[in-house]
Amino acid sequence: MAHIIDGKHAAASVIETVSSAAKTLEQETGIKPGLAVVIVGNDPASHAYVNSKSKMAKQCGFNSIQHSLPEETKQEELEALVAELNADPSIHGILVQLPLPQHLNAEPIIQSIAPEKDVDGLNVVNAGKLATGDLASGLISCTPAGALILINKIHGADLSGLNAVVIGRSNLFGKPMGLLLLSANATVTMAHSRSKDLAGICRGADILVAAVGRPHMVKASWVKPGATVIDVGINRVPAPDKGEGMSKITGDVAYDECAEVAGAITPVPGGVGPMTIAMLMANTLVAAHRAAGRPVPKF
């Protein structure tokens, strides 16, 4: 049986570091890290994530602000809110929850976030720094940054000689994950919906990362014996055993069968998800330190 990578435990340790650094920053400079989370529309799952982000920010001693805008919000209104948050010196991190409702164009909104407040790492400045190997001066997308910490716990910081396969190529996860693994010297393959023989590609992976959004897509026969399997997928599926109409979240990996073959595996829930929230706090803390001209804590 595979070693189960405990994302909750790893996240708690990041949160402890963040909380204590936030306390010191406030004591010494009077500055409280400020995080603004913007959500548009009524999607209940998105609201649940945003609430847990805001709750964690408060727990870390941050100034936590949530803007819940109605479904019918106009592009200009959302742009105006981002501009206001960009100009607000008490806000160090801005996150616009994705996806946005259909009628809104996310890309110009995301690109209008000031790079130094872009705690999702989606601005071209931050994405470009990561792509050119500058991992120190920008902000890196929370989920891949968190997943890398979990991978490093198994393999150490240097992934030389290891084959890594990432399924998914989104700007929020797949691309930055591939670049982080490459920076750590892994040999990286980024697979996606047009890839041929996905199972065969995956079987070559010492580190297999799945971020697709298809429940239980990765089967045991895709996993190289002893491989590290990182399941990023968050899929809401019916859970009739919990009662009629009930649901639960499950990953992109057929967990039970893959745990028989893998060397290490992340569960869903309790794997990558908690690390995402922890790294969002870490990014906000880093942004606040930079704004204060203070040396940046390491994670």
Ligand SMILES: NC(=O)C1=CN([C@@H]2O[C@H](COP(=O)(O)OP(=O)(O)OC[C@H]3O[C@@H](n4cnc5c(N)ncnc54)[C@H](OP(=O)(O)O)[C@@H]3O)[C@@H](O)[C@H]2O)C=CC1
């Ligand atoms: N745990 C966490 O904290 C987080 C979890 N997530 C979860 O991770 C998953 C992915 O998120 P995100 O990257 O934003 O999603 P996107 O929908 O933006 O990207 C999905 C990717 O999967 C690829 N894909 C789709 N179908 C297949 C297939 N049949 N075979 C191979 N590849 C396929 C797509 O390929 P193509 O580009 O060709 O269309 C695309 O690159 C979701 O379940 C999301 O909920 C996301 C962020 C944080």
Ligand SMILES: Nc1nc(=O)c2c([nH]1)NC[C@@H]1CN(c3ccc(C(=O)N[C@@H](CCC(=O)O)C(=O)O)cc3)C=[N+]21
């Ligand atoms: N701009 C933007 N940035 C994001 O980072 C972003 C986003 N939009 N949109 C949606 C996805 C998804 N996402 C998750 C965050 C936390 C958990 C999480 O905490 N999961 C827990 C529990 C979840 C539960 O029980 O419902 C776990 O996996 O253990 C999951 C998923 C961030 N995303």
